[in-house]
Amino acid sequence: MPHDDHDTIDGDVYVSPRHLARATAVGDPGLDPLRDLGWDLHHDDLGNAYLTAPDGKVRLGYLPEGKDDGLWRINAYKDAFGPPAWGVCFNDSAPTEFVTAFTTALAAAYEQGPDAYLAAPDPRSKDRDPFLAVVPLINRGWQIDRPRWGVFAVRSADGLAGLEFTTGDLDPKTELTTRDARWQLWAGTVIDHPAWYATASTDTPVALVRAVTECVSDPAPLPRWREDTHSYVEVMARLTPILPPRPPAPTPLDVQRTVARRPVVLPAASVPRWSTTSRPVLPGHRR
Incomplete structure (x- = not known):
């Protein structure tokens, strides 16, 4: 996730x-979009944090x-006191x-x-077709895979990440x-022991799943501290040092101010130069 502002x-x-x-190590960036909407935040005695929408339905x-x-x-939730309509982990x-x-x-939703x-997925709707969540991955080089019966999957070019969509009926x-x-996104060498994973249930809105697949397949790298890149998957990653911040380019106003601060050098007064030629012989008596 490169930034123009290296700081x-x-x-x-x-x-x-x-x-x-x-x-x-910090989860605040994941909480901030919802906290910015004024959602209620509280903690339990163990240090877990909970955010609740004003209507109690998310x-x-x-x-x-x-x-x-x-x-x-x-x-x-459709009903704040009923079972979840969808869940993501x-x-x-x-x-x-x-x-x-x-x-x-x-x-935003x-x-x-x-x-x-x-908005539950609907294959008949052009805006809610589940395949729309897969499109960003395919457009960025992920390949269609068939790991087992009843599962549609795509795999990253390096084979170290995958998205699976399970067909058929599932227990809510x-x-x-x-x-x-219904949805499982993961990275690692085998799905049974992934380096990380994310899941989404059947009725999770396609737009929300797509936001994740767009982010996962973004070609821009992510900044990390080298001492934290120790997992068995990260050793296969390409680590590029983050260069120190470069000085900003001067603006036209900076140039004007620099010129204005320079001392004014006056031209030197005209001074006769020493001549290297002999002076003419003055008239007088010869010795």
């Missing part, structure tokens, strides 16, 4: 491709002290930028209303509590 980069190396990066849990590796859990190693992409899209943040409760969900 804002939190890291000393760029990790490329970005799907080989890990989570950052909830986010940031759970560093949770019961499993599901660090981020986001659920939406990012585990504790998923790059924070991918979570931020999701919460940014969720914030929430401002549009329930018709946006509760299982989707919300396990990795057996």
Whole structure:
């Protein structure tokens, strides 16, 4: 995630491709898009954070002290006191930028209303076709894969990341509590032991899933601290040192000010030069 302002980069190396990066140590960027909407934030005694929409129909849990590796859990509800309409989970190693992409899209959808943040996928709709979430990956070189029956999948060019879409009927409760969900995005050498993963249940709006696939497949690298790039996947990544900030180019006003500060040098007064020729002989007596 390069920046024009190098002072804002939190890291000393760029990790490329970005799907080989890990989570950052701070989760605030993932919370900020929803906090900026005025959502209620509170913590429990263990240090877990919870964000709740004003109408109570969207909830986010940031759970560093949770019961499993599901660090981020986001659920939406048709009825604030009913079961979730959809649920999304990012585990504790998923790059924070991918979570931020999701919460940014969720914030935009929430401002549009329930018709946006509760818009279930529909293959008959040109705006809600699940395949729209796969398009960004295919456009950036991911290849269609057939890992097993009943699963449509695409794989990154290096084979170290994949997206799976499971067809057929799924148990709604299982989707919300396990990795057996409609959508699963992951990185690693094998899906059973991924470096990181994210899941989304059947009725998760396509626009929200697409926001994540757009971010995952972005060719720009992600900044990280070298000492934190130690996972078995990150050793396969390309690490590029982040150069120190360059001095900004002078503006026309800077040039004018520099010229104005220069001392004025007056031209030197005319001074007769020494001549190297002999002076004419004056008349007088010869010796």
